[in-house]
Amino acid sequence: MSNSKILANGVDVYYGSKQALFGISMDIKEKEVTALIGPSGCGKSTFLRCINRMNDLIEICKVSGSIKVDNEEIISSSTDVVSLRSKIGMVFQKPNPFPKSIFDNVAYGPTIHGLVESKNDLEEIVHSSLKKAGLFNEVKDRLNEPGTSLSGGQQQRLCIARAIAVNPEIILMDEPCSALDPIATAIIEELIDELRLNYTIVIVTHSMQQAARVSQKTSFFHLGELIETGDTKKIFTNPDNSKTQDYITGRFG
Amino acid sequence: MEQDKHIVKSYDEEIKDINSKILEMGTLVENQLKDSLNALKNQDTELAEKVILNDDLIDDAYNKLDQSLVEILGKRQPMATDLRTIFSAIKMNKDLERLGDHATNIAKRAALTELVLPEKPTRDIIRMGELVHKMIDHVIKAFLNFSDTEAKKVWLADRQIDEEYLGILRQLLTYMMEDPKRIASCTNLLYMVKDLERIGDYVQNIAEDIYYAVSGEPLIDTNPDPTWEAILPIKK
Amino acid sequence: MNNSVAKEKIVSLRKKRSLEDMRFKYYGFTAMCLSLAVLVFLLYTIFSKGYTAFQKTIVLLEVDYNQEVLKLTPDSSDEEMEKGKFFRVKKQAIENFFPDLSKSDIKLVKKLFSINVDKEIKDYFLDNPEVINTKQQIWVTAHSDVDQLLKGNSRRDVPEDRRKLNDIQLSYVDQLVEENRVKQVFNNFFFTKADSRHPEIAGVAGSFMGSLFTLFTVFILSFPIAIGASVYLEEFAPKNRITELIEVNISNLAAVPSIVFGLLGLGVLLNVFGLPRSTPLVGGSVLALMTLPTIIIACRASLKAVPPSIKEGALAVGATKTQAVFHHVVPLALPGTLTGTIIGLAQALGETAPLIMIGMIAFIPNIPTGLTEPSAALPVQIYLWVESAERGFQEKSAAAIMVILIFLFMMNAIAVFLRNRFERKW
Numbered sequence: 044m045s046n047s048k049i050l051a052n053g054v055d056v057y058y059g060s061k062q063a064l065f066g067i068s069m070d071i072k073e074k075e076v077t078a079l080i081g082p083s084g085c086g087k088s089t090f091l092r093c094i095n096r097m098n099d100l101i102e103i104c105k106v107s108g109s110i111k112v113d114n115e116e117i118i119s120s121s122t123d124v125v126s127l128r129s130k131i132g133m134v135f136q137k138p139n140p141f142p143k144s145i146f147d148n149v150a151y152g153p154t155i156h157g158l159v160e161s162k163n164d165l166e167e168i169v170h171s172s173l174k175k176a177g178l179f180n181e182v183k184d185r186l187n188e189p190g191t192s193l194s195g196g197q198q199q200r201l202c203i204a205r206a207i208a209v210n211p212e213i214i215l216m217d218e219p220c221s222a223l224d225p226i227a228t229a230i231i232e233e234l235i236d237e238l239r240l241n242y243t244i245v246i247v248t249h250s251m252q253q254a255a256r257v258s259q260k261t262s263f264f265h266l267g268e269l270i271e272t273g274d275t276k277k278i279f280t281n282p283d284n285s286k287t288q289d290y291i292t293g294r295f296g
Numbered sequence: 297m298e299q300d301k302h303i304v305k306s307y308d309e310e311i312k313d314i315n316s317k318i319l320e321m322g323t324l325v326e327n328q329l330k331d332s333l334n335a336l337k338n339q340d341t342e343l344a345e346k347v348i349l350n351d352d353l354i355d356d357a358y359n360k361l362d363q364s365l366v367e368i369l370g371k372r373q374p375m376a377t378d379l380r381t382i383f384s385a386i387k388m389n390k391d392l393e394r395l396g397d398h399a400t401n402i403a404k405r406a407a408l409t410e411l412v413l414p415e416k417p418t419r420d421i422i423r424m425g426e427l428v429h430k431m432i433d434h435v436i437k438a439f440l441n442f443s444d445t446e447a448k449k450v451w452l453a454d455r456q457i458d459e460e461y462l463g464i465l466r467q468l469l470t471y472m473m474e475d476p477k478r479i480a481s482c483t484n485l486l487y488m489v490k491d492l493e494r495i496g497d498y499v500q501n502i503a504e505d506i507y508y509a510v511s512g513e514p515l516i517d518t519n520p521d522p523t524w525e526a527i528l529p530i531k532k
Numbered sequence: 533m534n535n536s537v538a539k540e541k542i543v544s545l546r547k548k549r550s551l552e553d554m555r556f557k558y559y560g561f562t563a564m565c566l567s568l569a570v571l572v573f574l575l576y577t578i579f580s581k582g583y584t585a586f587q588k589t590i591v592l593l594e595v596d597y598n599q600e601v602l603k604l605t606p607d608s609s610d611e612e613m614e615k616g617k618f619f620r621v622k623k624q625a626i627e628n629f630f631p632d633l634s635k636s637d638i639k640l641v642k643k644l645f646s647i648n649v650d651k652e653i654k655d656y657f658l659d660n661p662e663v664i665n666t667k668q669q670i671w672v673t674a675h676s677d678v679d680q681l682l683k684g685n686s687r688r689d690v691p692e693d694r695r696k697l698n699d700i701q702l703s704y705v706d707q708l709v710e711e712n713r714v715k716q717v718f719n720n721f722f723f724t725k726a727d728s729r730h731p732e733i734a735g736v737a738g739s740f741m742g743s744l745f746t747l748f749t750v751f752i753l754s755f756p757i758a759i760g761a762s763v764y765l766e767e768f769a770p771k772n773r774i775t776e777l778i779e780v781n782i783s784n785l786a787a788v789p790s791i792v793f794g795l796l797g798l799g800v801l802l803n804v805f806g807l808p809r810s811t812p813l814v815g816g817s818v819l820a821l822m823t824l825p826t827i828i829i830a831c832r833a834s835l836k837a838v839p840p841s842i843k844e845g846a847l848a849v850g851a852t853k854t855q856a857v858f859h860h861v862v863p864l865a866l867p868g869t870l871t872g873t874i875i876g877l878a879q880a881l882g883e884t885a886p887l888i889m890i891g892m893i894a895f896i897p898n899i900p901t902g903l904t905e906p907s908a909a910l911p912v913q914i915y916l917w918v919e920s921a922e923r924g925f926q927e928k929s930a931a932a933i934m935v936i937l938i939f940l941f942m943m944n945a946i947a948v949f950l951r952n953r954f955e956r957k958w
Contacts, residue, residue, distance in 0.1 A: 097848065102771065129850035139841040141860060151859075152849040202845070209850055252373050279375050281512030291375040294301050 048073035048213060048243045049094060054108035054118075056089050056098065063089050065267045066108070071260075073212075076235060076244045078254035078275065081264035082290065087247045090264070091215050094245065095131040096124045112213070129156050132206030136218040138198035140190030140205070145182050148190040148201055149173060152209035168208055176204035177234050196227025203234065207242075214238065216246040220253065232257050251291045255279045263287045310368050311378075314385055317361040321392045322436040324354055328399040329432065329495065333425040336406035336418070336488070347403035354396035361389045380512060384505035388439075391505070395432075395498040398491040405488045411481040417467050421489055424460045428492055431457070431499045438503065444510035451503040451515055457496035458522045464489045465526075578937075582930030584683045588719035588732060589674040591645065591708060595625045595653055596667045602657075606664050613661060618654040625653070630704065640701050646673040648733045673721075674714065676731040676924035678705055682716065686923055696923075722931060726899045727908060727916070731924025734917075736932050738899045742812060742892070742907030743881060743939075749816020749903060750823055750880050755873055757820075758827035759862070762869075765828075766835045767857045786825035793818050794889025802890060809891040810906035818886045823876040830872020834865035867954040874947035878940050884911040910936045 049071040056064040064086045071077050079087040089098065096117065098104045110117050117127055129152070141148050149169045152158075159165040169186075173179035178200040182193070190201055199219055206214055216235075220228040235244060235257045248254050254261050255275055262272035263284070271284040282288050289295050300308045328347055335344040365386050368374070374382050402425075431453055438446035468482045468489070504515045599605055601624060602616040627633065629641050649672045656670050657663060677696040680686045682705070692698050697705070708714040726738025761782075769775040797818035801807050807814050838861045846856035887893070887909050893916065900907035908916075910932060917929035 095848065097844065100844065100847070125850050125852050128848060133848035135841060135844065135848075137841060139839075139845040141842065141845065142864065151846070151851075155849075155851055155855055155859075205845075205849060251375055255375075280379060282376055288376050292378045293303050293307070295303065 046073050047071070048113065049245070050109075050111040050114075051090075051093075052109040052111075054090065054093060054106065054110060056086070056093065056107075057105045058101070059103040063267050064093075067269050069262060069269060069272060071243065071245060073243045074239060074241070075260060076239045076246060076258040077260045077262065078258035079245065079247045079262050079264060080249075080251060080254050080290075081270075082295075083249075085264040086267040087262075087264045088217055091217055091245060091247050093118070094213070094215055095128050095133055096122070097133065099124065129209045130211050131213045131215060132209065132211040134199065134202050134206055134214065134216045134219045137222050138195060138202050140193070140198050140201050142189060142191055144187045145173075145190050145193070145201060146186040149204050149208045152205060156209055158209065172204040172208040173201075175207055175238070176200045177230065177237075178204055194227070196223050196230060199223060199227070199231060200234065203231075203238075207238075211242065213243045213245070216244065218247055218249060221249060228253075251279065263290060265290070307372055310364070310372070311381070314361065314364055314368065314382075317357065317364065318385060318388060318392070318439065319436065321354065321357050321361065321389070321396075322432070322439070324350070324357060325392055325396040325399060326429065326432045326436065328354070328396055329402070329425065329429050332399050332402040332406060333422055333429070335403055336425075337422055339406075339409050341407050341409055344403040344407035348400055348407075351396060351400040354393060358389060358393040362386075365389065377509075377512075380509045384509035387505045388502050391498045391501045395495050398495050398498070401491045402488050405484050405491075408484060411484050413481050413485060414471055414478060417464060417471065417482070417485050420460075420464050420467065421485060421492065424457065424464065424489065424492055427453075427460065428457060428495050428499070431496065435499050435502050435506070438506050442506075442510055444507045447503040447506040447510070448515065451500050451507065454496050454500040454503075455519070455522070457493060461489060461493040461496075462522060462526050578930050578933050582927055582932075582934050584685070585722060585927040585931030586719050587683070587716045588721060589679040589682050589714060589716055590671040591674045591678075592669055592713040593625050593645075593649070593653075593672050594628065594667055594669055595621055595656075596628075597621060597657055597664050598624075599664050602664070604664065606661075613658060616654070616657070618657070619650055622650055622653050630707070637700065640698070641704060643697075644675050644678050644701060644704060646675050646732045647730055648673050671715075671717075673732055676922065678714075679732050680923050681705060682709075682714070683927070685927065722928070726897050727895060727913060728897055729895075731920075731922050731928060734925070734928055736910065736913060736935055738896055739908040739910045739913035739932075740935065741900050742815075742896075743910040745812035745900060745903050745907065746815045746819065746887075746909055747877055747881060749812050750820045750877060751873070753817060753820035754823045754827055754876070758824050758873075759831055759869065761824075762828050762831035762835060763857060763862060766832055767853065767861070782825050782828055786829065788822075789885075790822055790883050791885040791889065793822050794886030796821070797886060797890040808904055808906070810894050810896070810908075811904050812900070812907055812909075813903045814890050815887050815892050815909060816903070818890060819880040819883060822883065822886070823873075823880050826876035826879065827869065827873050830875070831865060831869040834868030834872070835861060837868065838864045867951045870950050870954070871947045874943050874950075878943045881940065881943070882911055882936065884909075884915055887912050888915075910939070 047070050049069075051067055051069040051071075054064055054067040055062065067086075067090055079091060081087050092098045093106050093110060094112070094117075098106055106118055108118065112127070112131070116122070141151065143151070146169055149172050150165055153165060153168050159168060170179060170183075173182065178197060181197060182188075190198065193201060199222075203214075203219075220231050223231065232253065235246070238244060246254075246258065258275045260273065261275045261278045263270045263278070263282075263286075265286055271278065271282060271287045273283070278287065279291060282291065300311070302308050302311075328350060331343055331347045334340065335347065365382060369382060372378070431450055434446065434453075435450045438450060465486070468486050472479050472482045507513070507515045598621070601620045602618070604613060604616045608616075626642055626645065627638055630637075633641060652672045653670070656668065677686070681688070681697060681702075686696060688695075688702065705714070721733050722735045724737055725733055725735035728734040765775065765779060769778075797814055801814050801817055802809055807817075842860050842864065843856050846860045847853070851859065892907065892909050893912050894906065894908070895916075896906055896908045914929050914932045914936070917925040917932065
């Protein structure tokens, strides 16, 4: 029985006067992949971004309620957001490598957090992160080339390597494959399968099939509410809620 | 079956098509059984031949439906209720085809009119056949109504068929032991009753498939197998 | 029935539209040709007036470096040589310029030579001290009046009292031409000498260096402040009334007439802080105030153009806001900012009014070597030369305009080069 890594309780999110999330309560276990599914605008990305306080970047966004990571409350003014974000990595929908070399992309995080003392250590971290992200063999001879010279799928893996390099415990993925072709998508899904042995992963996806393939738990969001959450196997063979069923069978968008 | 109201209308059309093909198969095999039993009752070789020829129709229908199911699986990647429905339809298709084969076998045996069949067992077989025929009818209705309760009723009815089968089996064994001249004809009847029993099993399978499609739960048989129960004493 | 009417309508409408299209293209083309014509005309006018400034007139003079006259010996030390009586040597050379010259003639001949000749004779000797006691034929600079006459800028056909050179002098010049004792060569003085009261030895070196130092000051003062202000306003400032007020006023600042900045410089920098007048330091400070808004606006636009995904990526890895901004956003905004900076500098290069207010209009005959030395600036120099009565300065002002234009073109070329070089793909 795995432990609770992220515990959300009654999370409300407002954009100005418009409420985007209504009392979300969820229990995300560690070293598992949890998928958040739902139609566009249902709040799944908003919820994801609450976990690493990325919603702070939006002026009009107000988050209330409780989210505990490893039993520590993170929606409080006393939270050290910078160290929270080194514990929780994020991969975005559109790959966004820094316009620096491949090496520097991965090295940036460990450098600013002071995780390494020598050049050799840094090299080791960069190499091992790239290996874990399944990218090392393809780029080992050209680590000094710009990160933007890679293909879309490779860029996304670079972003994953970048996130891993700071040794997080949780990785948040916001539709990581939506900009990628099927082969690149398959490579990332394979990577997720390997990563979940060591990291807790929360992935937002538009594809029910992808959620079925990669996740152990699935949560269905609709219009800002959490409709159903449970084992992925159950959700895609026999969900409890009719709204969930209607969504995943394509009876409403 | 309430599998409509997809956003993509052609998905609804495809499922309707599958449903109608299953219905077609069901009706075909139902008629095959009825005709086989009539051929047996009336010693009608012409009717028996018709049944034997119609088996091709069933094979055709099976292949067409199989193809449609493969396509819908690949194309639509069905989920939840759609997934269960398609999965059950695949199994039902196979079961109906085998059911049809057994009905044809009965006709083949009924065509052997040179064999003089003992009256009582023959009557019993025809009666058992009518029971099985009714079962098929009910299971088709359960399918049309997409009802798990109706499917469960049919599933339970197989018990009765098994008991009938055991009864006729004992009868025939007694007949054969009494008069060895009857062995040829009784063996013929034996095969026929075995076919009927198998048809009953297939109908039970189909009922299980419908139940799973509707409820998402499998039907598990916790009761002891009567055939095995019957053999056990002999084994000892 | 309806169909054919509708079809006709569609066809006629299509024709109308393509006609409109053609007309618009024609207008655009005409406008472009007109502006090009004006530009070409402008450049041609400047060039045709100014190209003669790149030539100077020199005259062949026989100089007798007699040691008696010089009061030197072949063994004289360097210090002694500096004090040689070269003006005597020159006097003699002029007296012997033409055979049989009367005293009044000599006076007239003297006026054919530039005042710089004394120095040229001396410099020739100092560079080649072995010519002592020999007669040397040296080419020396002619007076501006001769220069302008030979260039065709002054007319011969007006009455004598309306001319710079009288008839006798004219005849002398003609004689020199016949005897090939006068020629025109490249005018290096224009590039190596500072301003002078004598056009033939006036050059842009002083004002060029003055402008360079001024621009340097402008850059040092405005660039860091502008980047700091833009980054603060874009990334860190809270969205309240005060911030809005600041932003509005930056745009207003860009519209303030430059002379106002000049007054500010005069009133505050010179009178209150007592900084030295006419120096690139003060000039640069005043112009920096003017250039700030331009750079800030360019920098802010560049910062806004950086996709937020880069910053988000940095923040998600655990960078602080400052780190994310300075490690990632600012470097990406640099090409646009640099372009804006160079445009601002190019504008500052051409500003005259504020420099006049702070005194860079004074006559400075030396080339400045530092930021706190009094100097002139190119635009002011042009203004002064245009205002001058001497004919010789006319071509010089046109030539100086050419210099400033080339300077501007080069700066813009650097802007384009830098922008292309640092263009990053994200």
